[in-house]
Amino acid sequence: MTKSDIIIIGSGLGGLEVALMMAMEGRKVLVLERQHQAGGCMQSFRRGKLAHDTGLHYVGGLSEGGQLYDAFKSLGLMTLPWRQMDADCFEEIYVGGRKFCWPQGKKRFIAAMKRYFPNEEKGLDLYGELLDCTDELWLQKTNAWEYLTSIISDPLLLQILSAPATCKMELRKETLPLFTYVHGTAPFIESSWRLAADGNRLVSCLTEQIRALGGEVLTDKEVVALKEKDGRIVCAVCADGTSYGADIFVSNAHPAVTCSLVEECSQMKKVFRRRMSMQPNTFGIFTLHLQLRSDSLPYFNHNKFVFAASDCWDMAIDRSLTVKGIMMSARIAEEGESVTNIDILTPMLWEVVKDYEGSKLFHRPKAYEEMKARVAEQCIALAEKAIPGLGEKVVKTWSSTPLTYRDYNMTPEGSAFGFRKDFSSPMMTIVSPKTQIPNLFMTGQNLMLHGLHGVTMTASYTCQEIKNSTIP
Ligand SMILES: Cc1cc2nc3c(=O)[nH]c(=O)nc-3n(C[C@H](O)[C@H](O)[C@H](O)COP(=O)(O)OP(=O)(O)OC[C@H]3O[C@@H](n4cnc5c(N)ncnc54)[C@H](O)[C@@H]3O)c2cc1C
Structure with a gap:
């Protein structure tokens, strides 16, 4: 059995980012991916001559100083061929026989909405303030639908302000936290980008750097069990019978899958497992x-x-x-x-x-x-x-x-975005990367936020928790 400092289960964006961040800290990392191809939702597939993407269509916040710029730069991802989308109209919305355009840049965006809806000036000013809001706790505890309907009264404007979110988050009136809405909207209004390549290019950019730093990414390695000894995970057992040992384990798999890998008699409490498997x-x-x-x-x-x-x-x-x-x-x-x-x-x-x-x-x-x-x-x-x-x-x-x-x-x-976040349940707005097993952590879209921006923020959060832990 080979031994690493950190094993990451799953090579989605979250798994690869944690692996690279920890490899940059000098740790020996190993990523185990069940599929034949790395990348999870970031992967693309070829049919004939053309590549098709699965979970990567556009990204927000990549302009210099933007919300994702620094993180992507430090991960070497700004070397990829990003192309900014149309500054005057990056989202074109057809509703009720009319066409509406979203320009990039907060000021230009609010001004454009005011031209379409001159009676909603006050509400749109508040919407502009919302896009800049940094009070994360307030955003987490507030229902997105209730807040938006409290500042905007025209149903058509509400539709226009929500339209691009329809495939970026689960727009659910009863549960969606304002936190998810703002983080899934503001970076895109700031600046929006497409990759002039397929998603596999982003994946290989991360895997090549991991390998250059002495780490490894293995595919066709489905982890079927995490073995525990003296209250810690000691090895990951794969479906092909191979085992890999490490000091620290990070799961990028859905938390319900992570729990199913841990033995029944483990330190992981039943109530935690139930919560992770029952959460919608x-x-x-x-x-x-x-x-x-x-x-x-x-x-x-x-x-x-x-x-x-x-x-x-x-x-x-x-x-x-x-x-x-x-x-x-x-x-x-x-x-x-x-x-x-x-x-x-x-x-x-x-x-x-x-x-x-x-x-x-x-x-x-x-x-x-x-x-x-x-x-x-x-x-x-x-x-x-x-x-x-x-x-x-x-x-x-x-x-x-x-x-x-x-x-x-x-x-x-x-599920497209994993756990349904719920503003009314603090435990389900942000799930901690820590588990009850001290050397088992989690990462990925289920914990805090989804999308490239959200998963990258979550990966930093996981790495911070690993660094704060007392495990060597
Ligand atoms: C259709 C669609 C379109 C999207 N478009 C965009 C977009 O345009 N812009 C944007 O920012 N976001 C978009 N997203 C969201 C974004 O793709 C995801 O939030 C993000 O890729 C999730 O990454 P992750 O690392 O959390 O999980 P995943 O990508 O789900 O990765 C998890 C990985 O773990 C592996 N795994 C699971 N169990 C095991 C096991 N037992 N052993 C080994 N490996 C295991 C899986 O095979 C997988 O590779 C889209 C999502 C979807 C579904």
Whole structure:
């Protein structure tokens, strides 16, 4: 059995960032990933000549001095080919037969909203202050929906201010903390960026640095048990029978999965395990990947949101299979100026795919494929409101559902953003990276915030807790 200083279970963005941050501190790190490819939600896949992304479409806060800039710079990620999205309109929103644009920069954004909604000046000033708010505790304890409806009275403006969040967080009136809303919105208004490469480039940028510092990232290594001795984890046992020892273990897997790896008789209390496995998760996402005929559509440097329904806080597809709204994101083409592929995203509840949960990847029943085709058809019909004739430009499509995410990333119910954060429950707004086992920590989107910005903040939080601990 080989021994490392720190073993990280899972190579999602959170796992890789913790591994790199700790390797930079001089620790010998080992990442164990169950999939054949590293990256979790950051990974991309190739079909024919084109790469398609899964959980990376755009990032906020990468301008110099921006909310994510320093962290990405220190992780070597600012060397990647980031391209800023359209400064005058990075989010284009179609609702009720009208089109609205979000410009970048807080002042320009608020001014644009005031031009659309001159009667809402006061509320929009308060919204501007909210985007700058640094009182994290207040944000955590406040219900996002209640706060927004207390400052904004025009339902259409509320829809416009929430539209880009529909595929970035679970817009849930009863639970969403203002903390999640602000952290998932403000960095993007500050500045928004696309990667002129696929997500695997970001993943390899992190893995190459980890290896250069003497660490290792192993794939096809599903951790099936964490063995404990004298109150500490001593080794991670993989499905292929190999074992790896370390002083410290960090799990990037969903906390419910982490708990299932620890033996029954361990120090981890039953109440903690129950809490981690019973906590509700956010909805999943249905993604339709479109490959377009070459030179059929000029590149558009913004996202397009199209809504059929007037309440984007209730948008997830349920068993009725009605698509209520979509987000469209174009990839920067690998060659030429035209769009080669577009992703269409829309939230989907687990109940839609639950009947097929026993099926395996690439061997799904016909009814599942038919369900996906029905949803895809509606997505394209909605997309045509923003891009007339889009359907005729499509050469091929692929789609994924929450079931796909469950099977690739082991996220319960294929949840897109992990634990549903709840403003009314302090324990479920921020989950500590520490567990009751002193040398077992957690990281990733389930703990504090999701998305590239949130997971990076959470990775720093995990590393801080490791450094503060008394473990050598
Ligand atoms: C459809 C979609 C689109 C998104 N778009 C954006 C976007 O445009 N911008 C943005 O900022 N965010 C976006 N996000 C969110 C972002 O992708 C995620 O918040 C982030 O990637 C999560 O990273 P993570 O490290 O927490 O977890 P994950 O990526 O889920 O990684 C967990 C890893 O652990 C591995 N693992 C689990 N169990 C084991 C085990 N037993 N042994 C070994 N390995 C294990 C998994 O295989 C996986 O690789 C999107 C998410 C989705 C679903």
